Amino acid sequence: MTVSGDDAIQAAAERAESTRARNLPPYGELPELPIPADTANLREGPNLHDACLALLPLVGVWQGEGEVNYPTIEGPRRLVQRVTISHDGRPFLHHEARSWLLDDDGNVIRPAARETGWWRPQPDDSLELLLAHNTGIIELFYGATGGQTSWELGTDAVVRSASAKEVTGAKRLYGIVNNGDLGYVEERAMVGEPMQPHVSVYLHRVAG
Template identity: 45%
Template structure:
């Protein structure tokens, strides 16, 4: 009735020298490849209190000039124990020949963001170009993110303009690459 299905002949790779060769346009962002894990802190004026979280982030590729991106986070208490799932997002980082970036991220909360940005050595800064919301999604009008690689760590600073407030700091995350 059904024909046998073969394994995906074009798997994603998050490790250099495994899987397909990276597209030459990915050279400026190859340092992001991998599975990352760490902790962060967040705040926003509309929240009752600041919060702490853990996060996993994966950057991978399939040989074409873009990275697949996935992130998931969970809140933790003061002892570092998990409390509940938190943010989750997935998308694509497209690297253009001039090392500029176009990024698309989707959130299960009904928010889709398109970003534009630039690679500057070990720093990658992106800012929203457009934000699309489903009818019941929280109002987010702009975000800006700065990813910085240094000393084996990936630091992410995330600013947000939401629910009538101007762009301001929201999240700081420090991640370390997980062994493959």
């Protein structure tokens, strides 16, 4: 059935009567699907899958400050970042990270990098980390755990869209540090530059 543009606009306006005051909410403020919701708190929701036990300390919502630097940018630049690592009971973790650049006084200047993906532990104790970036880059990392306190990974494949800048590789090291905080450093090879430090962040647990 063909619907005219005017009819479509009218139908959308009618649907919006019940949704116009809603935006992306915290969990629990919209009707839930009849399935367990993702959780970043191990005390709530489904049990963590046994395959993810080596990643257990990562589960949570983390926030903190760090810096980004590279020969191709004017830096170093301060940033604040929030990382959410959650699960739904299956043998992987969901990863989301958002960053904002800060001025010298700690005020937000503008949004910066965003990434989303999955930590995928394997039966041989190796790790896969699949990340998609808002810049048009998709990266597949492989690595291993260092007990339950550190996770080191490097890219096996990097795919980029036609509009993305050149990225040829990256390395990441995540570690549980003082008082259970989470720190990580990233090295990156891109736009003709060799592998070198790019981002370092120190994160505090704010949920979970």
